[in-house]
Amino acid sequence: MAHPLIRKLEQFTRLSADDQRLLERVTSEHVRRIGPREDIVSEGDEPGEIHLILSGWACRSKQLEDGRGAILAFLLPGDLCDLDNFLLRTMDHSVGALTAVTLAGIPRSLFEDLMLNHARIAQALWSSALIDAAIQREWTLNLSQRTAYERLCHLLCELFLRLRTVGLTQGSSCELPVTQAKLAEATGLTLVHLNRMLQELRAANLVVLKSKTLTIPNLEVLMSAALFNPAYLHLDQAGEASDTAAAVPILALDERSDGLQL
Amino acid sequence: MAHPLIRKLEQFTRLSADDQRLLERVTSEHVRRIGPREDIVSEGDEPGEIHLILSGWACRSKQLEDGRGAILAFLLPGDLCDLDNFLLRTMDHSVGALTAVTLAGIPRSLFEDLMLNHARIAQALWSSALIDAAIQREWTLNLSQRTAYERLCHLLCELFLRLRTVGLTQGSSCELPVTQAKLAEATGLTLVHLNRMLQELRAANLVVLKSKTLTIPNLEVLMSAALFNPAYLHLDQAGEASDTAAAVPILALDERSDGLQL
DNA sequence: CGTCAGGTTGATGCCATTCAACTTAGGTGG
């Protein structure tokens, strides 16, 4: 499978062969593996590196003083964990591994070089930061307006589409290596209620979820149940002068579902 | 009152006199005024300008297909409305004026020049974009974990502190030129319930709110009721080599409250 | 002095939480 970061950035600009080699080199020098539940960066510190996820899942999370806390974002292969550290003084939240994670550490000085002397790469990195912000806005809307059921549908749609852009789906399936407790933290629901929503989703045959594998029999149906509008993911950017514009269809993916469709 | 953008950016870097002049010029060429309820940018379009708020309040908002919608952010003087348009193809949400707003339009080409050829300015603008993202994360946490009451406290704390960094507070007071309906849209509550929370806040003497003026008798008490941790606003950045580091105290602002303190 | 936006109040109901138990699956050591 291609390098997830390059794959992701190529959504935004066509990267030259030089740029690609540079990215590969930069992200292969300080690679380390960490286990589930370990922290990648913690609230308060300002590490000297920017971290990129090469494989595995992580999450941004933040706690209130009294212990309540939430997952604010899922981080997938190709995602940067702590762009904040490039310009801000301290982390205002934590990033933790949900599974075993392979991590590339990019020293700040190197990262600065990328941002200052490689316009194409810089543009793509900032684009992806803007999209992360758009995702965060959509999560805000989620919590504010969607029902528990819609919220869960929406989250699953988003994860599936994001995984697909980095080549981590197989047909209508993908890995979902997280517990229901984590999905609950991300949707702002209790574990108990999330479980019930998930069962409704299964009963309606909108998803099949077994042994950490998610299958979406009919993505369009799930999307409409979620009131999902993929615009916020900006999947259609396809860097100017790109010659692969029509490569990935966004919506047309339904392997015929054989169950009832709500 | 000083230029709100310059005032805001000076949190992050000391800007040279040249940089300041440049910013002043760039933000004074396409100034226009719009009335409350008018849109500044709308979902779907890609205007040729980046918009900056010089005075007045605006909000980011997003709707679901069935009409439900939410306010995702408040935009105050010094805030950019649509940085998205600098790198992304289309707006995935709208920005609308809440009051009469004075707006500076910065042509894309000019903005690009700022970003590419004026490192200090670019760094400050991106820093402020990262902080906007941090604010969005905090709003996510708000909706996910804080109670209605805490949420309202938190919003008022945030607005007050943000207004203070651009010099729009007077002592423990500031303008709050929005209706309860808008506060409800921003906190994910119904108008009715927001009204009740506000009354509780008044009864506890945590805020005084009359004729669009908000007074916070004791900010520390309000902050603790909100479980407010100002770290996410990164108010302490005070650009390296800044000589005004100790200028603005963050927490020490309590005019003695004369009411009961929870 | 009528009108309308903004604000306030009461009654009722539901979505999601809470508490508490139970089941299942996966892993580990005897």
Place this chain on the structure above:
DNA sequence: CCACCTAAGTTGAATGGCATCAACCTGACG
């Protein structure tokens, strides 16, 4: 290979925070 252990998932019943529906009040303005 079974006994045990723990994490993960499931189910039931009761409670409550916030929504909903529906009035009513208030002040600003023409």
